[in-house]
Amino acid sequence: MDQFRIMVRGAGDIATGTIHRLWMAGFRPVVLETDKPSAIRRQVSLCECVYGDAAVVEGLTAKRAISLAEAVRMLEEGVVPVLVDHAGKSIGEYRPDVLIDAILAKKNLGTGRDMAPTVIGLGPGFCAGEDVDYVIETMRGHNLGRIITEGCAQPNTGIPGVIGGYGKERVIHAPAAGVTRHVRNIGDTVEKGEVILRIHGSENEVTEVPATLSGLIRGMIRDGYPVTEGFKIADIDPRQDQYRNCFTISDKARCIAGSVLELVCAAYRERQSKGGAM
Template sequence: MKPIIVRGGGDIATGTIYQLSRAGYPVLILETEKPSAIRRQVSFCEAVYEGTAVVEGLEAVRADTLKEALGTVSPQKPVVLVDPKGDSIRAVRPDAVVDAILAKRNLGTRRDMAGLTIGLGPGFTAGLDVDYVIETMRGHNLGRIITDGTAMADTGIPGAIMGYGKERVLHAPQKGRLYGRTKIGAQVKKGELIAVIQSADGQMTPVPASLDGIVRGLIRDGYPVSKGFKIADIDPRAGERENCFTISDKARCIGGSVLQLICAAEKGQLKR
């Protein structure tokens, strides 16, 4: 069985990869050389740095070549390959390609790359550059399969939890390298130091917590960031620490819609 190719290995992509793998499909994950996942504990892209990444008992491994990847990948072991441009797609000729980069724009996925192409979120047009688009905006239409047109435009404001929206996400106050002063899963108070940004001249700029809550995501130590770059995510719900280490409801919903399309295509129930 040819592997399904998923472009991107962040937390939303990982929800899709997990569901496909558990349903019996081998998955090849194409990533950048330096992924910037915030929710690192539930992102298979961490295998780029660590060699392996385990999410809810499923282990993904990094391969250094396409040959190694194809010799390793199985439904029980998704494989991560550094290939930001998707050059491997031409060689593999997969039955399905899922663009889960969530860049809010199309970074090169084309409808002719596979028998079935799926784009997650805004930046794609169903029936034009991909066959189907999956809605990624939280709300009534989350996970909806779009057969004609586009997903909702990105607002730049995360979905509200306990009345907190934009406050939940922290951005770099300046350019430099980030160094954490706490860990994912830690309980923090508003104003408490969670990270620092070291500029090129060695100056340290503090990054305080924006609200009371649990650090659900924090970019890895030493990562180079630009001013305004998303660096952390705080969950205001008390007692929800386990959520930092499990796939989110949003990622599961989107993954279920992708799996639905893959299964339908396999049975010849989709029309292009």
């Protein structure tokens, strides 16, 4: 299985669920990321290793690789390699058997069906049978995790799924442009209206960002990250008794990961039936 080449574009929280599931099943993916990931759920996002230190999510360790050759060596060492290659230039060199676009940018940023024998896209922006072979539904609801073999995922509504009776209130967007500075941290319990971070703009302007509801801070963008107005910066979970949720892979990510694993196993079996020629 370690000779079956897999590449995953993106290492945010949803992508991390997929990477973790593949790794636990015995597959060894190489991961591609941007040089400045903006993950909100940083405690469960392997992309955090891009900033220097190793990232560990539920026992799985990821480290930044400086080249594709080093990434391959890291696989042999039992570490998930995360290579900064937002444009996917290394895909052609690595020639993966399966390519998974898990960026969740709500649009296709350059993944093509010709990049690998099996190409999978997560969420809106992809069309099965056109730019990818399969699309995985990422919208919460009855079809979450459904494998689409023809057509597209549901379009992005911009409204988060409802948790504990709250939807759009759960997610906080930057009210102004500038650099973020934390006041509270992931895992903290906060009350509605309490300041959780500040945005330092130009000309010494400081904008305070309050909690939109009472609950746990489940996600918050990195301290010192430059944001534009409207940028997603925090996520609050109204279920105050669910502290562990801040540090574990979500039900949504695991559901999507299961569907990806199903497709990867099918591609692996097909490869084996052809004699496993590399």
